[in-house]
Amino acid sequence: MLARRVLYHGPRGPWTAPRRLEELLELPLKQARREGWLKHVVRLEYVLFDLMARSERELKTLPCPPLVRLTLVLLRLTSTRALNRRLMHQVDLFKEVDGSPQGRKELEAVVYYLRERGTKTTGEVTRRVLGCVMREQGVEELMWTEGQRLRAEGRRVGRAEGRVEGLAKGLAKAVLRLLSARGVRVGDVSRRRILRCTDLVTLDRWFERALHAERLSEVLDGSGTSSHPGTRKRTARVKKAAHS
Numbered sequence: 517m518l519a520r521r522v523l524y525h526g527p528r529g530p531w532t533a534p535r536r537l538e539e540l541l542e543l544p545l546k547q548a549r550r551e552g553w554l555k556h557v558v559r560l561e562y563v564l565f566d567l568m569a570r571s572e573r574e575l576k577t578l579p580c581p582p583l584v585r586l587t588l589v590l591l592r593l594t595s596t597r598a599l600n601r602r603l604m605h606q607v608d609l610f611k612e613v614d615g616s617p618q619g620r621k622e623l624e625a626v627v628y629y630l631r632e633r634g635t636k637t638t639g640e641v642t643r644r645v646l647g648c649v650m651r652e653q654g655v656e657e658l659m660w661t662e663g664q665r666l667r668a669e670g671r672r673v674g675r676a677e678g679r680v681e682g683l684a685k686g687l688a689k690a691v692l693r694l695l696s697a698r699g700v701r702v703g704d705v706s707r708r709r710i711l712r713c714t715d716l717v718t719l720d721r722w723f724e725r726a727l728h729a730e731r732l733s734e735v736l737d738g739s740g741t742s743s744h745p746g747t748r749k750r751t752a753r754v755k756k757a758a759h760s
Contacts, residue, residue, distance in 0.1 A: 535561050
């Protein structure tokens with residue numbers, strides 16, 4: 517038995533589309549009941565959780581984990597303007613999530629969602645919310661972009677090994693992890709090419725392209741991409757780190 521559920525958070529009010537199979541097929545229900553053949557139709561209906569039919573207060577008091585409640589509240593805020601306006605009102609939920617066993621990891625996912633969905637203002641409000649929940653150091657760690665996190669991880673690996681090869685290896689792994697996170701498929705040949713590359717300038721260039729790439733060719737060949745204005749400065753920093 518398949519149990520299908522639909523989570524709806526559309527901007528135009530409650531759900532109005534059909535939910536039953538016979539409604540989707542536009543069956544003549546009155547005729548079917550009259551003639552007695554409706555009972556032979558497979559009765560399928562999906563469960564609908566209509567966020568727009570529930571108030572924010574109701575969602576915040578649902579008997580489920582804090583992360584689920586916070587997620588539902590954020591999904592209900594269908595516009596960026598509403599998100600920015602109501603985000604500070606969710607400090608209590610952020611505190612509950614932070615207090616759960618996997619709190620920091622769950623907040624990382626929430627911050628990532630807000631960063632991807634929102635605007636610069638959303639980021640500023642998110643920082644203020646987190647400032648009400650934890651110390652400044654924790655806020656800074658959560659507000660790091662994925663690119664900053666992966667780049668720093670690659671450099672840590674390189675410095676730990678104490679060799680240029682180590683730094684290259686760390687950056688290569690960071691490139692692959694970033695591509696994987698973006699859903700870009702990397703074949704075995706291309707994976708070996710990236711891992712065997714020891715040129716820091718090339719690896720740094722691949723990393724910059726991977727931040728926005730949708731295809732592997734955009735990273736390795738540069739097709740469809742343009743250099744970020746800060747690439748040269750960052751490349752210089754990589755060279756400096758390699759020789760320090």
